[in-house]
Amino acid sequence: MNGVHDMGGMTAFGPVSPEPDEPRFHSPWEARVLALSLAMGATDRWNIDATRHARETLPPAQYLSLSYYQVRLDGLIKQLLANGLIDEAELQSGKASKASAPITPLKAADVDKVLARGTPYARPSPAPARFRLGQQVRARNIHVSGHTRLPRYVRGRIGEIVRVHGAFVFPDSNAHGRGEDPRWLYTVAFTTAELWGKNDNAVVNLDLWEPYLETP
């Protein structure tokens, strides 16, 4: 989906404003949003790709005007509703009025273990790699309707494979409940001359899955 979350190359947002001695959270509710989304994520009702898609399909004007934790909250509510874990009436009242889904909540004693384990995304290779280190590739000029991690600013551009990572869960499939469908993942280096038509002695590296790439 070509959405507003795909921001690479836009120049209209003004300067970056680093905040000296920034606190971890700017309000207590931000911390609760983080914790709620991590705790619900730990119940394995959805995966990180589905979560990213829930956030990036918020209405564009809403997405741009919300803070990070507001996006996180609205994405979580969307996933809770879409997965039937809560309904609108419950959301309004703040009280359970329907039977709950069979979920065992994550216990405090297991939090450190869950965080330390994480969720590895590397998988056994389904087939030999199509591309090799040093090879020139073109990012395909494709515009999928669902979730994708191929930013618009590299589509149609030629780069070089600089790292071969092995097979990883493919977000375009995993976000939509179509399985992990592991594909080879490469780091592809694009010069800024190729991307932006200028030579400022810079390259941009992106991690791109094999279905995003073709032989130029």
Place this chain on the structure above:
Amino acid sequence: MAGRDHDGNHDDDHDHGLSGMALKVKALESLLIDKGYVDPAALDRFIETYEKNIGPRNGAKVVARAWRDPAYKTWLLEDATAAIASLGFTGRQGEHMVALENTEAVHNMVVCTLCSCYPWPVLGLPPVWYKSAPYRSRTVIDPRGVLAEFGVILPESTAIRLWDSTAEIRYLVIPLKPRNSDHLSEDRLAALVTRDSMIGTGLALPADSLS
């Protein structure tokens, strides 16, 4: 997301009760507890962990070790996930790590244009600016301009390598070791490693900045 990311949702908890955002979050938390989906003690534990245990001092230890120990640096550059795990830092949003070494000739800098991917086990939660539209959008098209907004001016001859975190690989920059710092202990060196220097939007502090 808005450039001034947290504007508009500053809570005035102390002025007139809970803000709209605080009420909305509290209502959702109550509902999820009522449904039996979350344990409030687990929520507290998540917050405590990211407030106290997981932050950029973890990454600073990795960098200081790499500065002091060439064998460790070699390992870090070849297999960052394992080398970082050997210091006890693993897991969520750092499952697949890659370390990038800054030199006089090459400056690495990390961004996530599509969302806000960031190496949590070594750097903690990302700062607001990293998640903001200005950084996400302009870094890949105007890296030197963005660096200047952080007060970092690099010579034209220094090549810039940007890393857009589009997959589950997470990047840690090893900043250039400050001059005249060979005599410093690992702990003292770690004190020179700033969060921004490990993202690539800053440099390590000079050796004489230690009191």
